Amino acid sequence: MNDALSAVTTEASGLFAGLKVADFTWAAAGPIVTKQLADNGATVVKVESFKHPDSIRLGGPFIDDKPGINRSGFFADFHSSKLGISVDMSNPAAIEIIRPLIEWADVVAESFRPGVMKKWGLDYDSLRVINPRIVMLSSSLYGADGPWARHPGYGAQGQALSGIHAMTGWPDRAPAMPKGAYSDSVSPRYALSALVAALIHREKTGEGQYVELSQIEATAQLLAPELVAYQVSGVESTRAGSRKPGSILHGVFPCQGDERWIALEAVTEAQFAALGQVLAAPGDLDAARDKGQDALDDAVAALTLPRDAFALMAECRAAGVPAGVANKASDLLEDDVLNAHGHFWPLDHAEMGRLKYNGPAYRFEKTPSALRFASPRLGEHTEAVMTRILGFDQAAIARFRDKGLLQ
């Protein structure tokens, strides 16, 4: 049995086994939601347009540092356990393929700029005519309406507009850009909660519905305490380096080696005393503390500089002092805790070879999640999905090819 067929027919386990998902999401924020469905057993069919494939296929890192449509690790990580089909969505006849997919599906998910699904005749009002029980999720950067709804953007704009960017960096400098695209990683948690709540409602009542979410609004949930404080007390908090009010010590300090850093914290007197013991200089720390926060931070930095970061973390943990090495990506892949969890899942891909994909941050005791197979190459499962899920015969597929709907 070839890979494509076995992927479609693999007996899925997991709590979403049997759930059917038509997945039009792209980039990161949408695919991370449908990945949770796929890695918990749902049959997720990712629909890509071969004239406009998912743009993160064009984002690095690429295998062998050579760009290519099936070579992006960035794309791969968000597409474990998903089937991929490739259709020319700009051709109005695409509905002949998409309509049976909608009839089949429990969930339709998409993350285009508002208006794209409607242009294809696939907005919720159209979908519910085809399948009244459908639950549709739309996740877009700014939301489906409002003055900026159709403005293009990515998570980097999202983290700026939701306040995360301004809260990162030093108070005496321009805000430092947080790594990544924060709204792409925060919003899926909220989108998934709303989507599963809608599925629970449907399970109880039979009623489908439309779930619409703005990624910046979901991400600004992280700012809720500051928004309350701002209104009640008029105080607008801002970035503070790594300090935190109410702590005796709260910072990031250098260790031995190239770009080795450790986050250390002392909130209680007992923690501060224990840190003094670990750094073998309790008297020095007390004296520096009397001179102020800058002096204390400098004194701690001088003491941590010759230390091995991981050994120091272990000593701090044993002494009850919160401490964390600023892990690099290479450290994460070797991290004892993440590996004891089975956080990384090695999966084999025809063009990319074996790579470790990120698994979920949650674990179910009785219905374990599983990353079943690697991300699909563009159109990898087109034929298998057309025949085994949608029930088309070879003559129909040939007709679709003649019309230019399939590659």
Add this chain to the structure above:
Amino acid sequence: MSVAKTALSGMRVLEISAMAGAVCGRVLADLGAEVIKIEPEGGEPFRRSAPLVRTAQGDESAAWLAFNHSKRSVTLDPEADEAGFAALCAGADIVVTDWERLDLDTMDRLAVIARAANPALVWCEILPFGRGGPYERYPATDTVLQALGGHLYLNGDVDRPPVRISLPVGLIQGGAEAASAALMAHWHALRTGEGQRVDISVQACIVWTLLNSTMAWQILGLNEMRGGAIRKERANRFFTRLVWETKDGFVFFGPVGGGGGAARIKSYEALVAWMAEDGFTDPILTRHDWNGDGQFFIPQEDYDAVTAVVVDFIRTKTTDELMARAVSHRILLAPISSVAGVFENPQYRARNYFRPLADPGRGLDIELPARWANLSATPLAPPAPAPLPGADTATILSSLRQGSPA
């Protein structure tokens, strides 16, 4: 006033929490679940966590107020009153707790009571590293987890230590992750009658914010380096400017070298056209296909040269002018919004993201960022005031004694 139906109406959630568990409970309450906080006499410690704000009830935690509206509160010591706790669990669907409120031994004891009382119950624990082995007892805080999850290393200026995000992002994301995971487990319980434990690793939640870093290491042997205003975007080998000073603030903007496809190309073209209207022309602006396939091979000095021209232009504009033009001409930039900027943002306002909360008991009349999703058949519940400690003890416990729902 008629009460609209909600997605989780009929669901009961018990919360024994500090911040992370409260965030989970709030997501579920917004979706319509009845969330009951189990608190010690006088209220849980999180009610007094910094930063504090002054209300008619005294000094209260802003974070507590932000994450505890629309909930009820019962004063109960679940270890002293096992029968009362078991009775509450018998009528509940989800219990959520976190490590800042309960130690692991207490969690284990309570989980036994709760799950014996209700085999379909979802017992959800938010932990620094999740369950298992010696690591489950390592001391951890939000900042420590920002470090161990690999995000902190990547933030900040190169000439200073890496910095955390000055928000408890791990605790809040852990809470939101818990809400989605608990609902998935409840979906399973609804269909099979089988409850289970769900544990959340906040460290892994932070790892998920990296997006492509673990792949960049595996594929290219590349550990990305932090940057402030200037950094290597994605897995690039070259530096580009991403934070730009405007006449009155800062915007995020990645005009060149981003690998983002057609939208990035059009965005740059729209910028260059606008610059030309204002007389900002320079051959460097069109010397390369700055966002095409060749972008990975353009020399650093050319990136620096094009940046210098764009810097001068952006300084002539206010943040609002830049965003207005960005929206009308599809330029991929955004204001780097402060707290006040988020509060006043016209897009949030147009979508009624902020919803009024009148809390006369506290003398508060504020707006909460409450409408984080729009469900067509079952809208999110409008926020109601957060409970005073033990406000619902008598009602809920007496209904339990009578064997009927509150």
